Amino acid sequence: MPKVLIADKLSPAAVSIFKVRGVEVDVKTGLPKEELLKIVDQYDGIAIRSATKITKDVIAAAKKLKVVGRAGIGVDNVDIPAATAAGVIVMNTPFGNSITTAEHAISLMMALAREIPAANASTHAGKWEKNRFMGVELYGKTLGLIGCGNIGGIVADRAKGLKMHVIAYDPYLSAERAAELGVEKAELDDLLSRADFISLHTPKTAETKNIISAAAIAKMKKGARLINCARGGLVDEVALKAALDSGHLAGAAVDVFETEPAKESVLFGNEKVVCTPHLGASTEEAQENVALQVAEQISDYLITGAIVNALNMPSITAQEAQLVKPWISLAEKLGAFAGQLTENEILAVEILYEGTAATLNQRALTQAALAGLLKSHLPDVNMVNAPVVAKERGIKVSETRQDQRGIYEGYIQVKVTTPDMTRGIAGTVFSDGHPRLIQVKDIKLDAEFAPNMIYVTNEDKPGFIGRLGTMLGESKVNIANFTLGRSAPGEDSIALVQVDGDPGDDVIAAIRKLPLVRGAKALKF
Numbered sequence: 001m002p003k004v005l006i007a008d009k010l011s012p013a014a015v016s017i018f019k020v021r022g023v024e025v026d027v028k029t030g031l032p033k034e035e036l037l038k039i040v041d042q043y044d045g046i047a048i049r050s051a052t053k054i055t056k057d058v059i060a061a062a063k064k065l066k067v068v069g070r071a072g073i074g075v076d077n078v079d080i081p082a083a084t085a086a087g088v089i090v091m092n093t094p095f096g097n098s099i100t101t102a103e104h105a106i107s108l109m110m111a112l113a114r115e116i117p118a119a120n121a122s123t124h125a126g127k128w129e130k131n132r133f134m135g136v137e138l139y140g141k142t143l144g145l146i147g148c149g150n151i152g153g154i155v156a157d158r159a160k161g162l163k164m165h166v167i168a169y170d171p172y173l174s175a176e177r178a179a180e181l182g183v184e185k186a187e188l189d190d191l192l193s194r195a196d197f198i199s200l201h202t203p204k205t206a207e208t209k210n211i212i213s214a215a216a217i218a219k220m221k222k223g224a225r226l227i228n229c230a231r232g233g234l235v236d237e238v239a240l241k242a243a244l245d246s247g248h249l250a251g252a253a254v255d256v257f258e259t260e261p262a263k264e265s266v267l268f269g270n271e272k273v274v275c276t277p278h279l280g281a282s283t284e285e286a287q288e289n290v291a292l293q294v295a296e297q298i299s300d301y302l303i304t305g306a307i308v309n310a311l312n313m314p315s316i317t318a319q320e321a322q323l324v325k326p327w328i329s330l331a332e333k334l335g336a337f338a339g340q341l342t343e344n345e346i347l348a349v350e351i352l353y354e355g356t357a358a359t360l361n362q363r364a365l366t367q368a369a370l371a372g373l374l375k376s377h378l379p380d381v382n383m384v385n386a387p388v389v390a391k392e393r394g395i396k397v398s399e400t401r402q403d404q405r406g407i408y409e410g411y412i413q414v415k416v417t418t419p420d421m422t423r424g425i426a427g428t429v430f431s432d433g434h435p436r437l438i439q440v441k442d443i444k445l446d447a448e449f450a451p452n453m454i455y456v457t458n459e460d461k462p463g464f465i466g467r468l469g470t471m472l473g474e475s476k477v478n479i480a481n482f483t484l485g486r487s488a489p490g491e492d493s494i495a496l497v498q499v500d501g502d503p504g505d506d507v508i509a510a511i512r513k514l515p516l517v518r519g520a521k522a523l524k525f
């Protein structure tokens with residue numbers, strides 16, 4: 001039974017889902033890193049929010065780990081390259097908390113416009129400072145969104161309801177989507193100079209880090225207000241403080257900080273700053289949504305192989321997983337076959353998909369073929385990290401898809417090029433769901449894959465089969481199945497022998513010495 005650790009506070013719904021789905025679950029939240037490092041090797045999956053940092057050393061210590069599930073959107077607390085290199089899938093729940101976070105941004109905008117936190121504190125203190133607090137209306141004002149994806153789009157929709165004019169800077173926002181949202185696309189400088197309120201809704205990337213720098217703030221309208229409900233580090237906090245102190249900006253609302261938990265900040269103690277402790281996603285509804293989703297996604301992956309919302313793997317639905325699984329197995333086995341025959345540096349891999357195979361999730365199939373190919377020499381490679389490993393080794397990977405069907409409904413060919421040769425291995429999946437090997441180089445055959453096989457290349461002449469059978473019998477190697485193929489009578493021939501158990505190096509060496517034999521190799525699947 002797979003075992004999962006819930007490492008951050010999640011709705012109890014997650015525990016129920018794991019149990020119902022047959023996944024053992026431990027809840028250990030707020031563990032110091034040293035404690036996490038000590039126990040993490042027990043788990044196949046980890047469910048987190050933003051507090052637990054899944055760093056390179058955590059991944060290195062997590063020997064069984066297959067999946068990290070983030071109950072939320074931002075995955076900046078997960079070292080995705082390290083996870084990918086270790087073959088660990090990283091998933092998030094991209095929609096479960098977006099309404100809640102958008103509502104928090106709108107709440108912060110309203111709180112800023114009417115100075116509600118300061119007015120609240122003053123009233124509680126019995127001051128009744130009616131003349132001190134003079135707000136501004138949102139009606140007719142311009143809201144500038146930096147980032148207009150899921151959350152930005154919902155903020156735009158709500159702001160339109162408040163009769164604001166919404167402009168957005170988002171290089172990836174299509175003109176159609178902007179029109180659908182009723183949002184005017186703008187360049188960053190234009191937005192900075194026109195917006196009365198600016199709300200940030202991008203992930204933190206190399207481009208967005210410090211997007212609100214001192215220089216950007218200088219371009220903002222005097223008296224503008226800034227809301228950051230996306231990520232700390234998008235705003236230069238020192239520059240923001242200076243702009244508030246100088247009166248250039250009228251206010252700022254900050255849910256996320258450069259360093260979290262933010263126990264101290266240059267922004268604290270300033271009445272023009274409304275602060276919340278990363279509460280963007282903190283509603284009962286959002287937390288229920290993300291906890292359910294992450295538990296479902298992790299369970300699905302560990303139990304059925306379905307992949308949803310992964311950031312380092314193509315998605316495969318549970319239904320698709322059923323259909324694609326035998327083809328993934330075929331692709332991996334073809335790769336493994338080619339890999340075991342390859343003793344030289346691999347320069348290129350070409351994968352051809354035909355018929356049914358061409359209609360399936362090609363990225364997943366290619367990753368499986370690469371995993372099979374590389375695993376023969378690099379045992380830690382799997383479907384997740386195979387493309388990265390191939391790229392690191394300079395292996396050129398190409399794919400071709402053809403609709404046409406030959407005698408088989410579907411067909412995959414994996415062609416591997418080394419400095420001295422190109423070898424193609426092809427297979428299909430029969431209606432019984434079993435992958436079959438149908439071609440090695442140009443030789444056609446029909447063989448099932450078995451855990452232990454012997455691959456022999458020989459000259460097609462009488463006497464070879466009898467000698468091979470006798471030799472295996474004398475060596476106490478039991479033959480389970482025997483498949484032959486040849487390019488033409490009397491020419492190149494291949495024998496694929498399924499045997500019960502590992503034949504051992506001595507037997508392979510003895511086969512190589514038989515007359516007519518050109519080569520022999522033990523293969524494992």
Ligand SMILES: NC(=O)C1=CN([C@@H]2O[C@H](COP(=O)(O)OP(=O)(O)OC[C@H]3O[C@@H](n4cnc5c(N)ncnc54)[C@H](O)[C@@H]3O)[C@@H](O)[C@H]2O)C=CC1
Nearest residue numbers: 073074147148149150151170172202203207229230280281
């Ligand atoms: N405060 C909180 O508790 C929460 C914060 N978040 C944050 O909100 C962010 C946005 O979430 P979603 O809208 O769901 O993500 P999303 O991926 O749907 O939208 C992000 C948008 O940013 C745009 N973008 C990317 N690079 C950009 C750039 N250089 N300049 C301008 N726009 C750029 C993208 O094109 C995309 O449209 C997340 O990345 C996360 O960091 C999300 C949930 C809760």
Ligand SMILES: O=C(O)CCC(=O)C(=O)O
Nearest residue numbers: 049050071072073074281
């Ligand atoms: O889990 C949380 O409270 C934070 C949510 C968040 O920042 C995210 O989903 O990106």
